[in-house]
Every structure is written in C-alpha cells, then in structure tokens.
Amino acid sequence: MRLTGFPLLVASSLLLATAANAAARPRYGGNLHVSMRAAPAALDPADASQTDWDGYHNVCSLIFETLVSLDEQGRPKPALAASWQAEPGNQRWQFSLRRGVTFADSAPVTPDLVAASLRRANPAWKVFSATDAVVIERDSPAPDLPAEMALPRNSIVRREAGQVIGTGPFVVAAWDPGKKLTLVARDQYWGGRPFLDSIEIEMGRNFRDQMISFDLGRAQLIEVAPEQTHRAAADGRRVENSSPMELMALVFDHAPQSAEDGHQREALALSIDRHLINDVVLQGGGEPAGGLLPDWMTGYGFLFAANVDLTRAQQERAEVPQAALWTLGFDVNDPVAHVVAERIVLSARDAGLRLQLATSSAADVRLVRIPLVSLDAHVALTELTAALGLPQPKFNGDSVDDLYAAENALLQTRRVIPLLHLRTACAVSTTVKGWSQTRDGSWRLPDAWLAAGKP
C-alpha cells in the first residue's frame, strides 16, 4: 500500500475546496417568476386564435395534457393514454387511459370526459368511450393519429361552469386575463408533484421589458427575441435556443393565375437573399429555408434551394412582359417582420419586380411566421399547410420519400416561398436548476427547481 501522496492530496484538496455550498439533487419549493409576450384572454388549449403560440403553448402545457406526447425524436410516447392500437387500415384507433389520473379538482379522468373533450376539439371525428379507453374513428386512414393526439389542441379538458380544467402538473391559483397567472403545484399529479411550489407568469410583456425584469432579478425565465440571442448571451446571460421551429415565409392567397404569374413568383423566390436576412436582420437567429420543414426534421431540406440567384431571377422576370405591382403585407406589430419585408422589397427591385409594403390583410403576398407545432414531420407538415391556407399534403406512404414528394408538391404550387426557420430562445437565471427545454422550445418546468428554494 503506497500512501506517500495521500496526505498531500488531502491537504491540497482542502485548499481547493470551493465556496459552493449547494446540493445537486433537486429541491422542492420556491416560486418561479416568468415573463412572456403572450397575453391570452382565456386559458383554453383548443383556442387556435393565439398569436404568440410558443408562450401560450408553454403556459397551457403546465395545466393541460394530451393522451400522447412526443419524445425528442418525434416518436409518440404515453401520456394520459397508457397505450394505443389501431385496427387494420388505421382508421379506427383505441387509446387505453392511464389509471388513477385526476383533473385539478380531483375529479377522475373518465373515458366519457376524454371523449367529450376530443369531440369538441375535433368535430369531424367520431369519438366513443369504452371501458377504460376511448375509440376514435376517422374518415380516412390516419397512421399519424398518435402523433396528432400530441397536438395541444387535443389536450384533455373538462369544461364546467365556464372553467376549463386540466390534468397537468400545475393548477391555476390566480388569473388576471392577459396580465398575470399564478400556478401552484399539484400534490397528486400522476407524474409526480413538480419541484416548484408555484409559478408566477407576467404576460403581455415585450422583449425589452422582459429583459429589464430579468436583469433586475424580477423574472428568472424570459423569452428572448431571435435577433437578440447572441447579444444576450454575450452579456453573460444564460440563453437557451430551440431548434429552428418557426417558418417565416411569403404566402400567396391563391395559385398562380397565369404562366407570367408563376414566373414572377419564381423570380421573387430567387431574388431574396435569405442568408443576408438571417445574418444581418436576425443576427443568426434562424436558418435560411428553401423548404417548409427544417432540414434537421426531414434530412432532405437541403434539396430545396435557399440561395439567392439574381441572374436566374432576372431571367424569370424577363419571361414577364409587364410585371404586376404586388402589395406585401406583414404584421405591423412585429418589428423584425417589418425590416425583413423592407429587405424583400429591395431584393425584388434588383430582380426587376415591384413590391409595395402594405399593412392590410388583403395584400397580394403576406409575410408570415408560422410555428411548427409537432416534432413529427408528417403532422408538422399537415398543420403547417393548414395554417398557411395551402392544400392538405398528400402522403402516398409513410417513407421519407413520400414526405419529400408531398412537401415538394406543395412547393410546386408556388403558393408559398419559404424564407427562414427561426429559433425560439429564452434566458434562464442561474438559480433555476434542472432546466431543460425540448427540441421545439417547450419548457419542461415540472422538472425545474430553484437553488434557493426551501424544502
């Protein structure tokens, strides 16, 4: 036994002992202060009218749950449903419910209540309750139904006396619509009580006000504008980014009315320098996009060109004797969209096209930002096209080739010109431990805990 170095090691370690004095295992207790832009007037996961989807979804996921959730690879995993199976043809599905789950008011989750919730969210579906299960019948094969069940709008809720009650890890303690929401942890939550005692969410705060609150220590979790992430991190803040999950695109309300219209749209698509917009306007807050779905989700996104090609744009423009003057609409409340729209007008001019900014919704072409609401590529594409007002994608099968073919067909309609996929970002205080977010930027607050919390 050689002990020569032993005392020395002990002594040196004593000197090196740090002042850190916290424990690494999660602590129960504490109140988390959150600030966000979303200012919903009501808390209902079926409400599709919310403009700030990310923040709203993050709030709703604390209160409401779905039968199925998706893992980091976009694969369905059990949530309120313990298992599921389809009958041959994938039109009729049975979801067996997890036992012992209750709503926030302690009422048990029953097949009847689940069926009622799903029927309301999906009037076209036939939903039946069965013993410990619900059965869903669709008009056509629905191989992606489990992933579809993970969409927020399919959250299981009980509506009673004007209230919407969920099964999630937190329950509403106080609610000043659009301004402030206080949530408290549910002791009897089936997935285990969250570590935090409560969460206070200030709503309707712009990015700047959120950052001020963060720097003053009044908020421990805030949203950060994509174009501000690098600066926020460079200033020493802990900033977390999602994968690019929001599509910024130009959308036409209708298909090209003529060959000239098609050439003009192609010229516009080729004239836009997406890399410049991303690097300068968004400070690297996204990725140039030639396709609707991001490359990390499909693996083939690089096939859709995202590079500016002014020569080809001018050639396409030359096919049009008299280019029409188009109005370009954008969200006047979104300063980034305004700058991007201005940049697009300049790029179009270089190609010989005429665009004019407009704030009305009746513009010829609109600059939109649409979140991708699922990590399942098939479901994401379906929901995305619905939000863009495009025809539903037609999948001939479930292979990656079929996905590519469906997406390519949508792009060939020339109804949409993808520009960028944007990341969502947030700043998190170093006192918030166990923090994580999913690839799509959803916050996993039930697993978060505060270093300064009390047991």
Next chain:
Amino acid sequence: MPSASHNPVYNAPILDMRNSARFSHIAIVLLLCPFVFASNWQAPAEQLAQKIAAATGPGAVALDVANRSSLSQADADEIRRQLITELAVLGVHFVSADQAAATVRVSLSENLQNYVWVAEIHQGTNEPVVVMVAWPLLSPAMAEHPRSVLTIHKTLLFTDESRILDVALLNGNPQHMIVLQPENVVLFTLQNGHWQQDQAAPITHSHPWPRDLRGRLVLRKDHLFDAYLPGVFCRSTATAPLGLNCRDSDDPWPIGAAEFGLSAFFGPARNFFTGALSPGVGKQTTTSAFYSAAPLPRDKYMLWVFAAVDGQVHLLDGITDQLAGKLDWGSDIVSVRSGCGIGWQILATGNSDGPADTVKAFEIADRQAGAASEPAEFNGSVTALWTESDGTTAIAVSRNSETGKYEAYRLSITCGQ
C-alpha cells in the same frame, strides 16, 4: 420514415421495456471492453443502389458522396465503397463526370430518427430525379472514459430506458442481480456473461410517485430483500418464484451499511429524508432534513455525515451536530470500507451544473474533509448512490446525457494505484 406512429402496434411494452432485450443493454465489468456497434451499411446501401440503378439503368455514371450527417468520415468512406459495390452488381460503372451519362450526387444526411441518404440523379437536361432511403440512427457509442490511476473503479452493471433506483448483486452460482425500478423489481441471472431476465414483480402503490423518485434495496438473510420507496415498503418472498408484497408504509429506511443499524424517515411525497432518525445517533434522534447519510466508524464512536437539503454537511457523533464547513459536494454521499487510507472513505457526488457528474472519494480526518481520489466521471447526472449491503462497494446510477438511458455502476475503491 419508419416510426411508431406509422406501424401501429399495441404499445404497452413501451412502459415495460426491460422485458424486451431490444431495449435493454446489459453488461458486466468483465466485459469492459469498448462497446462496438457494428457499422453494417450493406442493407441501406443496397436499397439506395437499387433506386439509383432504377433511375439510371446500367451504364456509366459519375458518383459523388457528401457527408452531411453525424457519421464519421470512416463510415462515410465505407458507405461510398459499399454503394459502389452494390451499383456495380447492378451494371453501373463509374467514370468521370465529363464521360458520364448520368451524375449521381449522394448526400448522407439525417433527421430526428434516421439517417437519410439522398441521391440526386442528373441525366442530360431532364429534371433531376431524387431518390432516398432512411435507416435508423445508431445509438451513440458508450465509450468508456480512459481510466488512469484512479482509485475509484466503475463497473457498468445494467443499462435501461427506465429509471433505475437501486441494484443489488447476489453472489452465488449462477450470480443474480436485482434491479429496483419505479414500477417493478426485476431479477436477472448471469448466463454466459450476460444478464438474462428471470422475473419481474410489480410494485403496487396507491399514490403517485414523487418527482426525482428514490428507492433502496436491502438484502436480507431470512428472505431475499426489502425494497423501500417513498411511502411504500415491499418485502420479497423467501423462496422462488420471486414474489413481492408491497404496502403503504412510513417505516424508516435503513441508511448506510446494514451493520450500523440506523434508519431514517423518508418524506413520502418528496426526495429527501425528514431528519427523524431511528433509533438515532447516540442521543441524537433528529437532524436537518437530508438527502443522504454516511457512517464513518471511529475508534470509540460512530461519526455520521449528513448531506442536508439546505446544502450543508452535518457531522453527528451522538452528542454534537457540527457543520463540516464549505464543501463542494452534491446531494448524494455514501461511505465504503476500502481498507485504504484511514479505512473508510466517503463517496460524494459533484456539485456542478453541467451535463456530466462525478463521484469523488473523501476522507474526514478529525472534522475536516479532504479529497482522497480523483473524480470518477459520469456522462450524466448521478440519480442514485447507495452503499451495498456489505459496505465495501457502492451502487451509483447515472442518467446518460447523450442516450437518456439510466446506467447502474458498482463503485469500488482500490488503494494507491
């Protein structure tokens, strides 16, 4: 793109993955050689070659392969070689671009679940044809960290998707292993160097488990084992087949090795001990709420070390309750009798925020703690650390930050290496 959603099956096995050899990876230290994941790309290469040949037909093509994925360059080279081989079988031969009837650009890409190999085929002035194949992503190789002259030895026992709360090894021929998980206790037998599942006994509980669930196995002499979980106590049958009787219980959990006879009450809806001790350390029957405790035998008394919920380390000797000063310890500590140094060391988890964790040996001479080893590193946070029944080794469970799987290790200390 194959996925669960596209191949509808009854998915109950997802909740019980340990029953399926597909989802569990079991190893013992005897087999500490690096895990080798066979990179056999023949099948996808064959599929892609068939699709390419269907588009080009036999003849001369120019082939370019670009790697856009996480595959290594060696794998990319191997894929290119196999692709050429498969295409040659189909009558495709390779020439430079200026002599080719078609040019084929293959991009090795990937998405969330699969490698996606895309071939863009250009023939004359036609629109390019795009074909692709998808192949499931490989798990990241669980490469062992290089071991230097560490005194803490890690032995990988068991890996699983589901949380592992504790593991106990039963000596005998054959050797058995008991794994405590949130909903089951699973018994394995070592056969031909691999753990084979024998039985799984469900754990019944009437209340939801708390988050950061903890649990402990204690081997017994008159029956196989007891399992302690928050608010639940389970006792195994004495003979095969394995049976488990579980009941709601606030009984205190044994802490430290069995020989020390100290138990503590665990918060039934929390992840820590309340601080109430049974029967106590000398006259001391309570201390601060704590996550873990470790005994250190002294000549004339027993020193108990508590990693308290407030981040402090308390030293109880039966009379006084002292703070150990500022230490960079995590929440989990155990003591092991190594015979090295002053005989007993404390193994303590680290206190960093990063994705990795460590366990380091400390000695407490007088009331001052000092490091006694280099840290043993884990590729993820340590979620459980318990002394094994004989007190000479410990079980550590970590959640691999790359794979998301739980990995159970036996930790042992050797002297002066």
